[in-house]
Amino acid sequence: MATVTLDRPAHAVSARGSAVTGTGRLLRFMLRRDRIRFPAWILGLTLLMTYFATALETLVKSPADLEGLTAFSGSPAGALFSGRGFGFDDLTIERFLAGQYGLYVAIGAGLMGLLTVVRHTRAEERSGRAELIRANVVGRHAQLTAALTLATAMAVLVALLIGAMMISRGYDAGGSLLFGASVGAVALTFAGIATVTVQLSEYPRAASGAAGAVLGAAFMLRGLGDMAAVQGSGPAWLSWLSPIGWSQQTAPYVHDRWWPLAISVAFTAAAAGVGYALSVRRDFGAGLVPPRLGSPRAAAxxxxxxxxxxxxxxxxxxxxxxxxxxxxxxxxxxxxxxxxxxxxxxxxxxxxxxxxxxxxxxxxxxxxxxxxxxxxxxxxxxxxxxxxxxxxxxxxxxxxxxxxxxxxxxxxxxxxxxxxxxxxxxxxxxxxxxxxxxxxxxxxxxxxxxxxxxxxxxxxxxxxxxxxxxxxxxxxxxxxxxxxxxxxxxxxxxxxxxxxxxxxxxxxxxxxxxxxxxxxxxxxxxxxxxxxxxxxxxxxxxxxxxxxxxxx
Structure with missing residues (x-):
């Protein structure tokens, strides 16, 4: 009996051996699945900021009205719930928007980033669809890479749209683009955090909950640090432990500091690296933290x-x-x-x-x-x-x-x-x-x-x-x-x-x-x-x- 050898093309062999093979196809598939969620998140956050700007411009009819807002906003309580408010000694509408309302848009962006990664990674494994995809010529890291790419694209688009909206209202172009970038940086950071949490548990809700808990902790750390900064005593450095704090420290329309965003980018890269490293240390569909064994008998x-x-x-x-x-x-x-x-x-x-x-x-x-x-x-x-x-x-x-x-x-x-x-x-x-x-x-x-x-x-x-x-x-x-x-x-x-x-x-x-x-x-x-x-x-x-x- 003759033996027949089927030679595969060299490019097929190299493709199968790549850890990110199929990333482009998976990204297109994710965009198809998120054809409603994608624009809903981006436009929703932009419209929310637009609404804040419109409502504030309607509310503030004179410089005296604007000055009246500083009483609470510049207090420790205001710092806890919104931020320390850079430039409030010479307040303008755009400074108030960035200092008070920007925090809540940034939190929404953080949720967008972490939920997007969980949806297209751990949720796909849990549903069984990822197993079918991995049976094809798809690299081990392709799905995580595609999810991160999608989250990054959403963060960039949110940053550009919010920045363009602020510029269209006549605000300083440099400060507007920086403000948009600070919101996008929060989305990027928590997308990176989600790459780690999806490796820990086999359940999507647990992965989302863990990343959400980090978001809550970031809010509290920033709040405590900002309160201390306004009071002039206490651990003001706590704000620098928060990914939200990094974005607020850019101080759009006041100091226009771009360098704190480099911390966000570096942290995202480090978190993603940890996520990739952890992903090869677990079985497909499983988490690094094993689920707790239940009772062998159900209660009546x-x-x-x-x-x-x-x-x-x-x-x-x-x-x-x-x-x-x-x-x-x-x-x-x-x-x-x-x-x-x-x-x-x-x-x-x-x-x-x-x-x-x-x-x-x-x-x-x-x-x-x-x-x-x-x-x-x-x-x-x-x-x-x-x-x-x-x-x-x-x-x-x-x-x-x-x-x-x-x-x-x-x-x-x-x-x-x-x-x-x-x-x-x-x-x-x-x-x-x-x-x-x-x-x-x-x-x-x-x-x-x-x-x-x-x-x-x-x-x-x-x-x-x-x-x-x-x-x-x-x-x-x-x-x-x-x-x-x-x-x-x-x-x-x-x-x-x-x-x-x-x-x-x-x-x-x-x-x-x-x-x-x-x-x-x-x-x-x-x-x-x-x-x-x-x-x-x-x-x-x-x-x-x-x-x-x-x-x-």
């Missing part, structure tokens, strides 16, 4: 769809509870300094708080609305858990048992619905304790707890609306974020932007009342609760009629 109380739903949502509830309690204590503790800072603020800004005569009550009501919107984020993410369970095939396994479709959906919605008043209560307790200690008025505790919990029906309606979108058209579920964004805009800026009352009342958060500034409407509580129950029931009925992993 787990033998129901409601118990399973609680088990799946438990970690999220614990994390949100701790975060909201800490945030409530932090914001509540600065009640008195915040009120002092608003003493010389512009009239339009005071109008947002209910006017000078009701400044304390208006501020407390605003805190309740803020936490209600935050818990609304939890509600939407809880519904997205349903989508993930279905997309990853676990829902099909559960529904193959005696569990019915209505029971499966209703169990998850019930757990999330019970979590809403609990989280609002936790936030209210934290706010109440902080505010009572800050002002010395113990009566604020009860007012804040009641004012927070009263928003429960509004968040329930958001939860029900998200569920009906998931049940009918899962791909349209991200549209529910528009409801929260709209609630944020009308809740905080309706008096400034002269939004008509009819348009304001389209938000579910504008009916119950921001207690103690406005008395709680029991009629609105009942109507919103009944409406939320009806929409949730419609969602359960709709889910019964569609195929899994599809839409109606």
């Amino acid at each position: 109380w787990l033998a129901s769809p409601l118990a399973l739903a609680f088990r799946l949502h438990r970690a999220s509830l614990i994390g949100w509870s701790m975060s909201l309690l800490v945030a409530g204590l932090a914001y509540g503790s600065f009640t008195q300094p915040l009120l002092d800072g608003f003493a010389d603020a512009p009239e339009d800004l005071i109008a947002v708080m209910g006017g000078s005569e009701n400044l304390l009550a208006g501020f407390l009501g605003t805190l309740g609305l803020t936490m209600a919107l935050a818990v609304g984020v939890y509600a939407v993410l809880a519904v997205q858990t349903l989508r993930a369970e279905e997309a990853e095939g676990r829902a099909e396994s559960v529904l193959a048992t005696a569990v019915s479709r209505p029971a499966w959906v209703a169990s998850h919605v019930a757990v999330a619905a019970l979590g809403v008043p609990w989280l609002l209560l936790v936030a209210g307790v934290g706010m109440g304790v902080g505010a009572a200690v800050s002002t010395g008025d113990e009566g604020l505790f009860g007012q804040l707890v009641l004012g927070h919990v009263a928003h429960t029906p509004a968040v329930w309606l958001v939860l029900a609306a998200a569920t009906v979108l998931y049940a009918a058209l899962p791909r349209v579920l991200p549209a529910i974020w528009g409801v929260l964004a709209y609630g944020l805009i009308v809740g905080f800026f309706a008096p400034i932007l002269d939004i008509p009352d009819t348009a304001v009342r389209l938000s579910p958060f504008e009916h119950i009342g921001e207690y103690p500034l406005v008395d709680i409407s029991l009629v609105a509580v009942v109507v919103l609760t009944v409406l939320a129950a009806a929409v949730a029931q419609a969602a359960v009925a709709t889910f019964r009629r569609r195929d899994l992993a599809g839409g109606a």
Whole structure:
């Protein structure tokens, strides 16, 4: 029998041996998958900064109005929540935008970078799609390289668009480009951090959570360092330990320092190098940190769809509870300094708080609305858990048992619905304790707890609306974020932007009342609760009629 030898072309051999072979094809595939997410992130962050600029220009009608903003912004409390504010001794609109609002756009950019890397690496391994891709002529590092390239492209585009937007408003070109670059640098840095966290755990949520925890720690380190810098004593150097702090230290429109961004780039390169090194030390689909072994026998109380739903949502509830309690204590503790800072603020800004005569009550009501919107984020993410369970095939396994479709959906919605008043209560307790200690008025505790919990029906309606979108058209579920964004805009800026009352009342958060500034409407509580129950029931009925992993 003759032996036939098939010679492969030399370029095929070298291609198969390259660790980054197929990166270009994978990048095009990722762009195809993110054809909606890609522009949504970039344009969303740019439009957010555009909105901040437009709102501030509407608010500030004279140099005296601009000077009034420095009372709070230049205080230690202002430094904690926004930054130390370079150049506030000679304040301009662009300096205030970069010093106060730039932080929150940068945080959004950081989330964009880390979520993009996790989505296209660890999530792909977990779903099994990466295994099919790796069965082809694809290098070991191709997927991570393509994900990093995509995140870098998003960071660069965000930097350019924000810089161009600021230039178009007549601000200094050099400072505008630097400000845009500082936002993009945060996205790049946390994309690098995500390359490390995706190697540690085999679960996408754990990888995202670890990178998100670093983002939270960066915010706190920067805040403590900036507070010390404003006070003139303490560990001001803590700001230099934060990737967010590196971007803020560029001081756009004041010092225009580009060199701190070199720290961001160097850190990203180092983090990516660590990520690549760790990736070769683990098995495909596994994490360097092994999962904790569970009990060989399930507890009796787990033998129901409601118990399973609680088990799946438990970690999220614990994390949100701790975060909201800490945030409530932090914001509540600065009640008195915040009120002092608003003493010389512009009239339009005071109008947002209910006017000078009701400044304390208006501020407390605003805190309740803020936490209600935050818990609304939890509600939407809880519904997205349903989508993930279905997309990853676990829902099909559960529904193959005696569990019915209505029971499966209703169990998850019930757990999330019970979590809403609990989280609002936790936030209210934290706010109440902080505010009572800050002002010395113990009566604020009860007012804040009641004012927070009263928003429960509004968040329930958001939860029900998200569920009906998931049940009918899962791909349209991200549209529910528009409801929260709209609630944020009308809740905080309706008096400034002269939004008509009819348009304001389209938000579910504008009916119950921001207690103690406005008395709680029991009629609105009942109507919103009944409406939320009806929409949730419609969602359960709709889910019964569609195929899994599809839409109606």
